[in-house]
Amino acid sequence: MGMKDPFGRTVDYLRVSVTDRCDFRCVYCMSEDMTFLPKKDLLTLEEMDRLCSAFISKGVRKLRLTGGEPLVRKNIMWLIERLGRHLQSGALEELTLTTNGSQLSRYADDLARAGVRRLNVSLDTLKPGKFAEITRWGRLPQVLEGLQAAKRAGLKLKINTVALKGVNDDEYETLVAWCADEGFDLTFIEVMPMGVIMDDNGADDSGRAGQFISLETVRAQLARRWTLAESSFRSAGPARYFNVGETGQRLGFITPLSHNFCELCNRVRLTCTGMLYMCLGQDDSADLRAVLRGSETDEALYAAIDAAIARKPRGHDFRVGPEAQAAVSRHMSVTGG
Ligand code: SAM
Numbered sequence: 001m002g003m004k005d006p007f008g009r010t011v012d013y014l015r016v017s018v019t020d021r022c023d024f025r026c027v028y029c030m031s032e033d034m035t036f037l038p039k040k041d042l043l044t045l046e047e048m049d050r051l052c053s054a055f056i057s058k059g060v061r062k063l064r065l066t067g068g069e070p071l072v073r074k075n076i077m078w079l080i081e082r083l084g085r086h087l088q089s090g091a092l093e094e095l096t097l098t099t100n101g102s103q104l105s106r107y108a109d110d111l112a113r114a115g116v117r118r119l120n121v122s123l124d125t126l127k128p129g130k131f132a133e134i135t136r137w138g139r140l141p142q143v144l145e146g147l148q149a150a151k152r153a154g155l156k157l158k159i160n161t162v163a164l165k166g167v168n169d170d171e172y173e174t175l176v177a178w179c180a181d182e183g184f185d186l187t188f189i190e191v192m193p194m195g196v197i198m199d200d201n202g203a204d205d206s207g208r209a210g211q212f213i214s215l216e217t218v219r220a221q222l223a224r225r226w227t228l229a230e231s232s233f234r235s236a237g238p239a240r241y242f243n244v245g246e247t248g249q250r251l252g253f254i255t256p257l258s259h260n261f262c263e264l265c266n267r268v269r270l271t272c273t274g275m276l277y278m279c280l281g282q283d284d285s286a287d288l289r290a291v292l293r294g295s296e297t298d299e300a301l302y303a304a305i306d307a308a309i310a311r312k313p314r315g316h317d318f319r320v321g322p323e324a325q326a327a328v329s330r331h332m333s334v335t336g337g
């Protein structure tokens, strides 16, 4: 079962950005004065349920809600509880979220009740001052409390850390040790040139080109203290995994820039306005909102999904270095990473 793209890859993983808004303004993701989409352009939660359900009928087995910050979308628990019916029927294997953790104290129990078993929580530093610098509007204690609430609710947690040269490169070892103590998995991510973040003179203001650090370097740094053995484990995502001998925990490395992972890509991404992106690093998309609103039955939707999957490109073309520019013009908060 499932959808096959032109390169024979099975597409069974859908990421849905449920909102482009966020209660943080991470420097590598958004500018401080972001302009967000007008509410009328957004899919309603009912429409998101219908679209996600159509993808599940077509063979999607894993669904990840992201954003923006998924837990700041109004009534988001309604959608999560609705989608829970596909877990109960067995049509969906997994329903997860990627979140900044700020709202977890409030929602952790509800998420667990709805059938969510695992969460990815983004956290780049354990230093309160640095956390405020990176996220601009975020506060570390709130996120740490959210993580504890999620742990108490029985959710499995994976921390995602964007590696930033000169910002958090003194903390990788601390993060590994802290995650081992807490029972969290940890994945490092290379910073990507997504979305143009400009200053008043039109220059790239994100500092991302200067902050790029290859995860090979991060891994070499960690290997001085820990025994890292490459693992055959594969998640639905693009990470490569290593087991840490001393702690038994799993470490992931997502390296879109220094190592191309497209050959294993099994996913497509839906924005909160119903645009389907077949590749995170390419601009081609399909407008499923128009199809959805144009027909009460799902036949046209199935046909539009098939047509889009048939256009899934072989891979992306991110570059990094002095000449790095935004490889794609949209922000990460549009497609949710
Ligand atoms: N707000 C949620 C969060 O932060 O987890 C979900 C959306 S956020 C866009 C998803 C992931 O993308 C986060 O782990 C974030 O660190 C990552 N991200 C954002 N901008 C990025 C960039 N330019 N390069 C690499 N990762 C980025």
Ligand code: SF4
Residues within 6 Å of the ligand: 022, 023, 024, 025, 026, 029, 030, 067, 068, 069, 100, 122, 333
């Ligand atoms: Fe918000 Fe996540 Fe982007 Fe940070 S990375 S600004 S938390 S969407």
